[in-house]
Amino acid sequence: MITLYHCAGSRSFRALWALEELGVPYVLKMIPFPPRAHVPNYLEVNPLGTVPALYDGDQLMTESAAITQYLVTRYGPSSLAVAPDEPDYATWLNFLHMGEATLTFPQTLYLRYALFEPDERKQPQVAGDYVQWFLSRLKGVAVILGDREYLAADRFTAADISVAYALRLASERLGVRDKFPPNIAAYWARMSARSGYLKAGATETGDPRAGATR
Numbered sequence: 122m123i124t125l126y127h128c129a130g131s132r133s134f135r136a137l138w139a140l141e142e143l144g145v146p147y148v149l150k151m152i153p154f155p156p157r158a159h160v161p162n163y164l165e166v167n168p169l170g171t172v173p174a175l176y177d178g179d180q181l182m183t184e185s186a187a188i189t190q191y192l193v194t195r196y197g198p199s200s201l202a203v204a205p206d207e208p209d210y211a212t213w214l215n216f217l218h219m220g221e222a223t224l225t226f227p228q229t230l231y232l233r234y235a236l237f238e239p240d241e242r243k244q245p246q247v248a249g250d251y252v253q254w255f256l257s258r259l260k261g262v263a264v265i266l267g268d269r270e271y272l273a274a275d276r277f278t279a280a281d282i283s284v285a286y287a288l289r290l291a292s293e294r295l296g297v298r299d300k301f302p303p304n305i306a307a308y309w310a311r312m313s314a315r316s317g318y319l320k321a322g323a324t325e326t327g328d329p330r331a332g333a334t335r
């Protein structure tokens with residue numbers, strides 16, 4: 122059985138969204154943020170203290186992009202995975218990992234230095250610089266996306282989950298949705314209207330009609 126430890130709005134949303142798209146049964150442990158401060162003994166669940174923490178049996182995974190890749194390949198065959206013999210395999214992997222390593226990472230510097238730190242430790246220049254960093258990388262994504270509907274393989278895949286989560290964060294926490302290039306704004310509107318996305322959102326807000334066992 123799969124168990125996912127998740128804080129609302131956090132990167133573990135990638136795993137939650139993938140689980141909802143796949144329709145795989147799972148147990149959801151909703152926990153307060155940051156778990157290392159609010160969940161007693163959480164370091165015994167995940168020595169890093171972070172979310173996501175996903176257990177598949179006794180196997181622990183703590184990286185949201187890797188978890189997304191794992192779920193769509195391990196619990197396939199699924200159209201959310203792109204196979205090594207498909208033409209867009211390299212593009213798929215690249216976007217899947219770009220979502221976290223290039224797009225989410227700079228956003229976390231904004232969150233930390235604009236929002237989470239106490240006032241005396243806030244760093245407006247760092248926060249502002251990394252918002253710009255994020256928006257510059259997003260312009261590159263816009264060029265690669267062009268007028269295509271999805272990032273890879275002409276269908277919705279785990280790469281879209283990874284990148285669209287970064288757009289969710291940018292939209293909801295950085296407040297830069299109005300700075301998305303037009304094709305990225307349209308892409309984000311499509312991704313956030315998907316039923317899997319909406320189900321995952323309902324699950325994290327506790328809607329009892331949504332998929333998870335608690």
Ligand SMILES: N[C@@H](CCC(=O)N[C@@H](CS)C(=O)NCC(=O)O)C(=O)O
Pocket residue numbers: 131132133155156157170171172173183184185186221
């Ligand atoms: N690269 C990891 C980062 C995990 C991470 O830093 N998660 C944040 C939430 S989005 C967290 O748990 N922060 C709490 C902390 O650092 O104590 C991933 O993609 O899952």
